[in-house]
Amino acid sequence: GENVEQHPSTLSVQEGDSAVIKCTYSDSASNYFPWYKQELGKRPQLIIDIRSNVGEKKDQRIAVTLNKTAKHFSLHITETQPEDSAVYFCAASSGGSYIPTFGRGTSLIVHP
Amino acid sequence: DTGVSQDPRHKITKRGQNVTFRCDPISEHNRLYWYRQTLGQGPEFLTYFQNEAQLEKSRLLSDRFSAERPKGSFSTLEIQRTEQGDSAMYLCATRQGAKAEQYFGPGTRLTVT
Numbered sequence: 001g002e003n004v005e006q007h008p009s010t011l012s013v014q015e016g017d018s019a020v021i022k023c024t025y026s027d028s029a030s031n032y033f034p035w036y037k038q039e040l041g042k043r044p045q046l047i048i049d050i051r052s053n054v055g056e057k058k059d060q061r062i063a064v065t066l067n068k069t070a071k072h073f074s075l076h077i078t079e080t081q082p083e084d085s086a087v088y089f090c091a092a093s094s095g096g097s098y099i100p101t102f103g104r105g106t107s108l109i110v111h112p
Numbered sequence: 113d114t115g116v117s118q119d120p121r122h123k124i125t126k127r128g129q130n131v132t133f134r135c136d137p138i139s140e141h142n143r144l145y146w147y148r149q150t151l152g153q154g155p156e157f158l159t160y161f162q163n164e165a166q167l168e169k170s171r172l173l174s175d176r177f178s179a180e181r182p183k184g185s186f187s188t189l190e191i192q193r194t195e196q197g198d199s200a201m202y203l204c205a206t207r208q209g210a211k212a213e214q215y216f217g218p219g220t221r222l223t224v225t
């Protein structure tokens with residue numbers, strides 16, 4: 001089955017800095033890679049996703065890059081703000097059922 | 113609120129009791145997923161429905177767990193003879209047709225004492 005590794009487990013940055021979270025996956029058939037943000041006590045919310053036929057996708061301060069050859073993908077947040085503080089999960093899935101395997105999460109702390 | 117809803121939000125039960133959780137999807141979403149999330153971990157897939165058909169079940173889903181979606185709308189997840197290891201957040205997520213984006217409910221936090 002799919003295995004998704006996520007690093008780092010904790011990331012502490014100053015407001016205005018950039019943050020990068022990296023994930024690797026094992027199944028070369030994986031073709032859909034979502035990222036979720038989960039604030040304390042809240043539900044996971046999709047913030048950005050990328051499909052295997054695309055190398056990069058950007059949405060305002062958030063971007064995701066995918067390297068299929070190396071089987072890794074990354075989340076980039078620029079100009080971080082305190083409200084970006086949360087746990088971020090990457091995931092990978094294959095096929096039409098889109099059943100994801102999640103990473104263990106990265107706790108992002110943005111200091112004002 | 114027209115998002116995914118789950119009931120109850122919290123459940124405390126004694127070991128050995130049965131519990132049932134409910135998930136109500138966004139109205140036009142015909143795909144439904146159940147996950148379990150423990151502290152410090154990402155959600156772990158349990159089972160997947162397309163309309164009323166249960167198409168996938170994880171090996172995590174022991175025979176004490178059963179899920180249904182009788183009319184292709186709401187779904188229930190039942191855990192029989194609960195164990196302390198069942199303590200977790202149980203999340204439901206839904207999506208529409210061929211779209212990949214899943215929308216999560218607020219979860220049901222289960223505590224088994």
